[in-house]
Amino acid sequence: MITKLPKWILWGGAVLAFSAGSVNSIALLGFTNLSVSHVTGNVSLFSAAIAHFDGRSVLLIGASLLAFLAGSILSGFIIGQNSLKLGRRYGSALYLEATLLMLSYWLYQQHDYLGQLAAAMACGLQNAMVATYSGAVIRTTHLTGLTSDMGAAIGNWMAGRSISKPTLGFQAIIWYCFCGGGVVGAFLYAKINYAAFIVPIIIVLAAAFIYNKVSDRLPERRRPTL
Template sequence: MLRKHSNNRTLRDNIQLGSLSAFSAGMVNVTSLIVFFAFTSNVTGHYAILAEEISKGNWYQASVVFAWIFLFFIGNFTSNLIIINFNKKNSYFAHSAPLILEIICLVGVGFYGHFFYLETLTETEIMIGLMLFAMGLQNGLTASISNFSVKVTHLTGLTTDVGILTAMFTKKEYRNNKLLRGKLSVLLAIAIAYLSGGILAGLIYFKVKFIVFFVVSAVISFIIMYEYYKLKVTKFMRVKRRKYALKASLTH
């Protein structure tokens, strides 16, 4: 799910990564919408707000929104900087490090929000920025290692792709295309997981408030630990096969 890169990934890898990442992104976005009245899993709306604030001459508000967009950009940049520099040395580290940074950001928001948040404007602006940075990290990671097949923090492009594929499937030759059917499976898995995560976050938040960010972090931690487990099992099986092959060659 995390170790494989680009064209080496299987359909199952992309569905697993897309579903779990989209689930956590949905939780983050709905929680931020409830608490801060702001979207934090994408920046499309923020570009519109930036243009509006500039046209009104509200330069402070415009600078804040620009900073949010920049932080989302920096999150994407940081993820890919890590992947580019460490992928050949240790792909597991290169692909899990952005998620670890994301967990740190979300735990920080959850901890501060639960114990110290006074609902001031400055606090809100900073926490929104931190969440956008975290979502940029996640989106940059999933898009990069999946060769842009998996984007989980923004569903506009996804819905467009589903519409295009649905239209294509009215033709028999496209319905029989395995790659296109696989792509649709990934897109639908992401959409369902995102919506499910958002619904769960809404239900949880009204009971535990900012603790929901710890739940999101647990979901992301599961991705990291599951892949670590798979890495160890794969290594163990590889060693075992080598020993068996060596034993068989000595016997003969």
């Protein structure tokens, strides 16, 4: 349960959720019409493709699912552990995510399905990178579990039970930022097509740069290897 939320987690979670919402909207509106930021819906599509013996869709959707998993594996390899703590190699992971998004942008422009895979891998990397803080599960690329947690917390509050207001507030910020990112991504895609990827790329690069600057100010014994 979160009792006090460090600003770096608050701002980091917010901007990364905004970025993921934007990327997902662009992917959904693009030529693949397939999500890159979450898995549940794609698994349902994958199951339907199997049921209808649609081999092409099975391969394409399956590859996207595996790409998301691969991104999560990369996060575990680079960062390790599963709880947020200033001083870990988040800067390296963020720069890698930005690289994947730049690659995705270029590939989507060529109408190459590998752009879908690069974007899904970037989202898997981000989602696994932001895992937990003080026992609260933090997800920045999809809202299903977060919405359920918010609903349960509100229900407990209505029943007169104590809840963690900082946790609920943070979850609400993530929800609105993901939604806002989706609005911006959809709007920009309608205006400038796949160049809309420039916004999430800049956001992730800025987050990596700022994180590294903050980490450099830590005492030497706490400074991470970036």
